[in-house]
Amino acid sequence: MGLMDQAPAENRTKLRLCVLASGSSGNCSVLTIGEGLTTRVCLIDAGLSPRRTRTLLADQGYRFDQVDHILVTHFDRDHFHLGWQSAKLDSIRIHAHVDHAFAAKRAGLTGTNLRLFDEPFDLWEKLTVSFARLAHDSLGVTAFRIETTDASLGYATDLGRATDDLTRALHGVGTLAIESNYCPRLQMDSNRPAFLKKRIMGGSGHLSNQESADAVKRIDPGAHTVLLHLSRQCNLPEIAVDTHANHTSQTVVSSQFEPTDWIDIAPRRADALPEPEPIQPSLFATKART
Numbered sequence: 001m002g003l004m005d006q007a008p009a010e011n012r013t014k015l016r017l018c019v020l021a022s023g024s025s026g027n028c029s030v031l032t033i034g035e036g037l038t039t040r041v042c043l044i045d046a047g048l049s050p051r052r053t054r055t056l057l058a059d060q061g062y063r064f065d066q067v068d069h070i071l072v073t074h075f076d077r078d079h080f081h082l083g084w085q086s087a088k089l090d091s092i093r094i095h096a097h098v099d100h101a102f103a104a105k106r107a108g109l110t111g112t113n114l115r116l117f118d119e120p121f122d123l124w125e126k127l128t129v130s131f132a133r134l135a136h137d138s139l140g141v142t143a144f145r146i147e148t149t150d151a152s153l154g155y156a157t158d159l160g161r162a163t164d165d166l167t168r169a170l171h172g173v174g175t176l177a178i179e180s181n182y183c184p185r186l187q188m189d190s191n192r193p194a195f196l197k198k199r200i201m202g203g204s205g206h207l208s209n210q211e212s213a214d215a216v217k218r219i220d221p222g223a224h225t226v227l228l229h230l231s232r233q234c235n236l237p238e239i240a241v242d243t244h245a246n247h248t249s250q251t252v253v254s255s256q257f258e259p260t261d262w263i264d265i266a267p268r269r270a271d272a273l274p275e276p277e278p279i280q281p282s283l284f285a286t287k288a289r290t
Contacts (some may be wrong), residue, residue: 013126015151015265017175020056021048022228023256027079027157028053029177030060031146033127042069042123044144044155047076049083056259065091069123072096073157074141075103082107089113095121097133097142130272132169135160135204145169145272152268153177154219157228160204162215172270175263176221177254180213180244181206182234190234209235209243216247223266226252 014035020028027047033040041062046053054064070092073079085108096104098116115121120130123146130145136158143156143166154170156162157179170176187197187208199205206229207215216225225247227240237253244251254260 013148013150015127015146015148015153017153017177017226017260017263017265018060019177019226019228019254019260020053020060021256021259022157022254023230023232024078025256026052026081027229028056029155030057030062031153032062033124033148039066040068040124041066042071043067044071045073045079045157046070046084047079047081049081050087051083060259060262067092070094071129071144071146071155072100072104073143073155074136074139075100075107076137076158079158080107084108095123095129097131097140099133099139100142103139130169132156132163132165134163134166137199137204143169145173147173147268150267151175151265152222153265154221156215158205159207160202162207162211162218166215167218168273168275170219170221171273172220172222172268174222174266174268175224175226176216176219176249177226177228178212178215178219179207179229180209180227180235180240181229182208182231183236183239184208184210186234186236186239187231192233206231209240212240213244213246216244216249220269221247221249222269223249224252224263225249226254226260226263228254230254232256 016032018030027045029044031042057064093113093115095115098118101116104114122128127148132143133140141158146153152174154173154176159179230240241251252260
């Protein structure tokens with residue numbers, strides 16, 4: 001469906017996002033589809049304890065038994081809390097990339113509710129999830145594109161670097177949630193050990209504010225950019241916002257301690273970009289002389 005074929009605003013299926021918490025002490029966002037009694041709920045990451053998650057959901061007007069799905073970007077403990085090992089998750093489908101199969105098992109997910117994917121899939125009718133895989137520590141991380149015909153969300157955090165694959169996958173989403181983890185100056189001036197600074201800044205850790213802003217410019221979202229996972233030690237909201245001042249979408253900063261306001265996910269402004277065509281060797285290519 002092209003942009004001209006999108007339904008009138010009053011007939012659109014509402015998709016909304018609230019970042020409950022984002023940072024090194026736990027990450028969890030809520031995605032809802034529909035309104036009223038028919039509202040359905042998906043979590044993106046479950047890095048808070050089950051009790052804390054239930055409390056924050058209740059504060060937003062939702063019961064935990066409304067949660068149908070959890071999308072897991074990766075299984076670091078701040079994105080999938082160990083407390084979920086003993087929680088009753090039989091009615092919730094937990095989606096993780098096949099590369100995270102062992103990490104999911106180590107996190108206690110061995111039941112039929114674990115759904116491993118390696119291609120796009122549907123969460124609910126008319127809501128499709130596609131993805132990109134990016135570097136983060138040894139197992140990588142999954143960035144998601146979640147969309148209906150009426151709304152399009154890109155969600156990317158804990159990225160070693162913002163690659164062309166990320167740009168292609170999330171290009172033109174209506175609302176983009178993306179990591180803006182650190183200010184390089186504050187990172188270098190911090191008392192963190194050298195090995196940690198190298199991990200964070202070395203291409204398989206996190207995005208700086210400027211790297212995040214550059215990624216936003218390439219992805220070119222429509223209405224909103226939500227900044228995720230700001231470092232409490234090596235970043236400040238005002239620095240992150242100032243670095244992101246050159247794009248046209250509204251900037252929202254998430255917090256470790258306070259949920260964001262609810263954000264109505266905007267329609268996509270453009271489709272994802274296709275994979276580049278493989279380069280075919282020339283018929284006239286000759287072997288290099290030795």
